[in-house]
Amino acid sequence: MPCEVPEQHIPTVDDEFRLGDFSIDEYKPIKVVCIGAGFSGIIAGIRFPQRIPNVQVTIYDKNAGIGGTWFSNKYPGLACDIPAHCYQLTFEPKTDWSAFYAPGPEIRSYLQSVVDKYKLMRYIKLQHRVVHALYDEPSGKWHLRIRRRLNLDAQPPSAPPPNTASPSSDTEEGYEEFEDTADILFTGVGSLSRWKWPEIDGLKAFEGKLFHTADFEVGDGNKTWQEATHNWRDKRIGVIGVGSSAIQIVPALQPRVQKIVNFVRGRTWISTPFSGAKMAELMERDPEAENYVFTEADKERFKDTTYYKQFRHELESDLNSVHPSTIKDSSAQRAGRAAFHAHMIKKLVKKPWIADFLIPEFGVACRRLTAGPGYLEALCADNVDFQPTHINRITSTGIELVDGTHEPLDIIICATGYDYSFQLDFPVVGRNGVTIQEKWSPHPSTYLAVCADGFPNWFMSLGPNSGVGSGSLLVLIERQVEYVAAAARKMQRERLKSIEVKKEAVEDFDEYLEHYFPNTVYSEKCRSWYKMGKEEGRVVALWPGSCLHAVRALEYPRWEDFQYELPDGIKNRMHWLGDGQTYNEKTMTGDRAWYLNDDQLDMPPVPAE
Template identity: 65%
Template structure:
């Protein structure tokens, strides 16, 4: 808003402001900015690459609380850990891996892929491992985020922690919605005298789980849960222990392992497998760039084609439901009663869908039990169910999921001292899933409503990061103090979201982390649309949906600087060098990579 009384007129009638001065910088001389990224999983790694690629004069730091990169693929080490979407669709668009070992890649292979990306793009100098953000507050006078970071150092004498302060002009978090695991609320849980594990904290010391399992051949093991982790753990362990019991409270759909034309082609090559293992011949074909490009494109198109199945009453939903039910009943033919307790009444994809290779077959083994009776309590020697039956166990594995409350584990304070945890009660509201009103200069990936129930997740992460980079570029180029989603824009997006989900199967009654672990209510985990829809929504920022504060001047055109470009200002050398430099920079818009050649119409 302008204040007319603060302006004066010059002799020629022009208005001027007494506090305005031209900037002593060039229009393309970017101001220094400090960018802090929190998390070094997929999102944080992408951010580390893109902020460095797209911005100049940036001081970048990536804080990661774990001892290595990879996020969930670093912290999770449970038996059978694997990706539940095709491996060739679970990689970055710009960093191709052609030698995946299997259709659903094991966790360690994904982690190694991410470590390779970090090495290739030389992110190590920007990474601070074992550094955990413990407090964040937006400072309104400076327009910066004031951060408190806890550093953990491992020495021969033990673990040492210390805290220090940092500040950021721009904050990006890639910590995800389901990064904090929690023990189930079962009476007597901590009284158990045997080995007690959580799938998200499967600590076997210096051993891998495979090495530890060598000693379990005479053990009786209980696995509590029927989510994606339990569905991977049961088949991985069943042939390594004496007896295994799976305690299941709810129902879940297991998809057929190969859906879509490209996946069906793989199934045809080996009809007896549920997780196709790529042969050396396959990998040799993938070395052909054109062959691999078409293979990956077609496979990802298959993955992205399933959105219609998430719409209530759609033909694809009904066909998918019938196919999955038939597949599950067929695999459970040896113990058909399990299907009565496991095949859901709710729609396919109401809760997270997983292929679960080998899970149903494992349940049919003679030494595997499937128990649906409610767990009353855990005793020092085993588990007692509501029907009064007590079973002794040597090992109990809780595959019971994460904290899905959408609450950060550290205080995050925005304008006016507003605590994000309070603002996001009873549920979070965001702008396009990437930022929040009242919390300027902060963008995030995989936050509330930032995931997808079908389609490619990694392209969403890439586009969320790309959007954040554009916001940081705008701050830098226009020398703004803050950029912040307007409250009205957040309300409008929330209204759209609330009207979208009743059309989908996600709003049906089923317990899911999509709804903060509840049977029904607000959908907080998923984007309101397909993955392709999200890509389109995020590709062109609507800057009119934001409010801004200027950093240095009352004049909105202060960023124009001194009227020249950096190349013009800094050119030096003799005449020959001068002409060469001028050719290269004085008409850069004529360079081949700058010219936008329009296609010539054929008719």
């Protein structure tokens, strides 16, 4: 029986394919808006113009200066909790760090030097807070509303007192709002950007000075905190918390005040100083140092490029060797636990009873681990009280404990951390009017910690599951930025309207997370910001693996895990091929044999005999 010949489709004028009126490498303009001018925004400001042709970059930051958390935090004793030489950009070395664990102002100064070197202030708009972000499906663009401070020379007002709502009126005095759009939205706000007051009754009733470590302002902004706290010598200070901020601020204030009472609800491991081979070499020069201070001779030697590269490489290699200790009941975990227990007992010899309330039963690194130079020694000082009894309420003159004891205080410092829910403090509205706040309830879910389904053309760094329990966070941020740049370039080159991760890819990553963490110490019972401040539950802050594992995972994007939209009116996916030529051929300008240039040649190795 003869086959039936289908009726031939004759294309009409409306659906006839037309070549694009552009060359294949005549990249259309693309606009990227970044929220945040901390490490993520600074790296984006460098890499996006480098990697993406014909790009317009704008970086909005709510603060009056660059640096993100390193701008916001100014409390006494602020310092990095990993070796400073591992807390710098891979491509921008600093050879004159003052100490092994660098102080906060020095880190911010380093960031400012990077901003200045790469002339990033042309992209950065300070005191500009994004208050609303909406994905517009017809255009494939993000529509943003930004609140700008009118008098940029003036300092923004300090944070509202506890239990007081922040003003949000569009007509708020001293501010104005305007609209902006973006083809790609990149958020680099981090998990340590939204500090919060502790939930303690009576906090607002205190009549003394009340501070939060993330908003530690002590008067004249031109003064250092040492100068500003000079008149605290006869003051009684209460420090609430036992996280990294409290561990740093207590020893910094201890010599400068009459008395400190450290109110501690939980337990934490205080580690020995970083124990890599390079640290051991430094400790031979100063065996008693918990935070080795680099000498002028050290800094001079670091000017030798070969020596410095080797020093930095070995130090970071040591740091990236710690991951096995995060696995439950591993030999590395047991060894770390024994070493840190002995270290804490030794340091607390003057007040051995503190160990009964401070040394945990959970594994090392279940909570964020810090070396805490000087903290245990400060707890043993005569003018420091360690108070493990829980707080009942705050009174007008101090803190009342659950056993009825009242501690009179002149100053209370809340070292109680941030909002770790990863719920952004402004609406981010994706497809079908769904907000990220709704989608990320009860917990956030992402694809490789860089994007979420239902929110096209939006990528992030330091979002949920971006943290590392060991290794350097900065190399991960760099790779996240490179991932976003690759996505933006694909979108631009292929003239796409949108790029969006598939729902099933997010679900598969979620399943991986759920099966990875039960094998680690992070799943043990301990109150941690890794688990949104809870003792148990989903780990939302950490990458499911080592730092090096994350770097490899982000190295080559799996474009098959994404779905794409073509511009309205375009049906042929090969539209991006354009008019069949390159721009240099069309205009008879530029290099038309660029593939022979030294920077383009990939010379294969010749096998040895």
